[in-house]
Amino acid sequence: MSFKLAGPVLEGSRVRLEPLDHRHAPDLAEAAEEDRGSYRFTSVPRAAEIGEYIDAQHARAAAGLLAPYAQVDRASGRAVGTTAYWEPRLWPAGDGLCAIEIGYTWLAASAQRTGLNPEAKYLLFRHAFETWQVARVDLKTDARNTRSRAAIERTGAHFEGVLRNWSPSWVPGEEGRLRDSAIFSITAEEWPDRRAGLERRLARARSLAQGQPSLGSG
Numbered sequence: 001m002s003f004k005l006a007g008p009v010l011e012g013s014r015v016r017l018e019p020l021d022h023r024h025a026p027d028l029a030e031a032a033e034e035d036r037g038s039y040r041f042t043s044v045p046r047a048a049e050i051g052e053y054i055d056a057q058h059a060r061a062a063a064g065l066l067a068p069y070a071q072v073d074r075a076s077g078r079a080v081g082t083t084a085y086w087e088p089r090l091w092p093a094g095d096g097l098c099a100i101e102i103g104y105t106w107l108a109a110s111a112q113r114t115g116l117n118p119e120a121k122y123l124l125f126r127h128a129f130e131t132w133q134v135a136r137v138d139l140k141t142d143a144r145n146t147r148s149r150a151a152i153e154r155t156g157a158h159f160e161g162v163l164r165n166w167s168p169s170w171v172p173g174e175e176g177r178l179r180d181s182a183i184f185s186i187t188a189e190e191w192p193d194r195r196a197g198l199e200r201r202l203a204r205a206r207s208l209a210q211g212q213p214s215l216g217s218g
Contacts, residue, residue: 003097003132005088007067010123013074013206015116017123020057020068020082025050027079028070031108041145043170044106057084057104064088068104071120073111081107083120085128087138100128101138115205121155122198129191136187140167143180154201156194157184 010017018024029047036044045053060066066086070079084104091098102124107117128134139155141148143162153159160183169179186194 002094003088003090005061005064005067005085005097005100007069007085008127010069010127011074012119012123013202014114015120015123016072016074017069017083017120018072018079020054020070020084022051022054024070024072024079025054028053028082031078031080031111032106035109038109038112039106041142041148041171042106043104057082060086066104071107071111071116073116080111080116081105083124085124097128097132097134099134099136099138100132101140103140115202115209117151118155118198118205119202122195122202125155125186125191125198126195129186129188129195134188136185139184140181142167142169142171143182145182149182149184152184155186156190156197157186158190159184 007017007019009019028045029050032044032050033047054068057066057068061068065088066084068084069082071081071083072078073080082104083102083106085100086103087101088097089099090096102121105117105120125137128137137157139152139157140163141152143149149159163181163183165178166181167179169175169177171179
């Protein structure tokens with residue numbers, strides 16, 4: 001049986017990843033219009049473009065290129081951003097997934113640095129490695145985006161290098177130009193250790209949010 005890219009609901013303690021749908025549009029339109037200065041290196045639609053954005057993601061999904069998600073803040077029940085599995089690479093026989101990329105990720109300014117992003121990445125990694133049995137997961141960002149690169153590195157992903165003139169630039173004034181992309185990965189062999197590290201990080205964040213000492217604190 002050939003592999004069909006489709007992402008199920010993935011639920012954590014802070015974030016629920018739901019397949020992207022037009023019912024998320026009102027929340028995403030509001031989220032997209034928060035402080036847009038945080039989106040300098042990232043493609044984020046304007047409020048009026050959300051419907052077209054969702055249609056475009058659905059078209060990519062129909063072509064088998066993408067499994068798009070809304071990132072829903074469980075505390076508020078509101079969609080505060082998006083993410084996706086994309087660029088699936090199959091084994092030569094075509095009967096299973098060899099590798100996948102995580103991308104199309106953005107969060108409202110108010111949802112950044114709240115713990116939603118690392119938990120979302122954890123859920124996506126876990127499903128890719130433990131359900132789809134992939135050999136690797138990729139992540140890319142604009143090589144100049146030091147904030148995004150640091151966030152990716154904190155997941156335990158390995159920096160592999162910079163691909164020059166690799167992806168379209170989303171920086172205002174650079175329309176039609178290509179950017180250098182920093183590429184990171186986690187392999188199946190690394191995943192058990194990376195999983196443990198992410199779980200420790202998420203447990204510390206939950207303890208701090210609840211006002212409790214984290215494990216190992218004095």
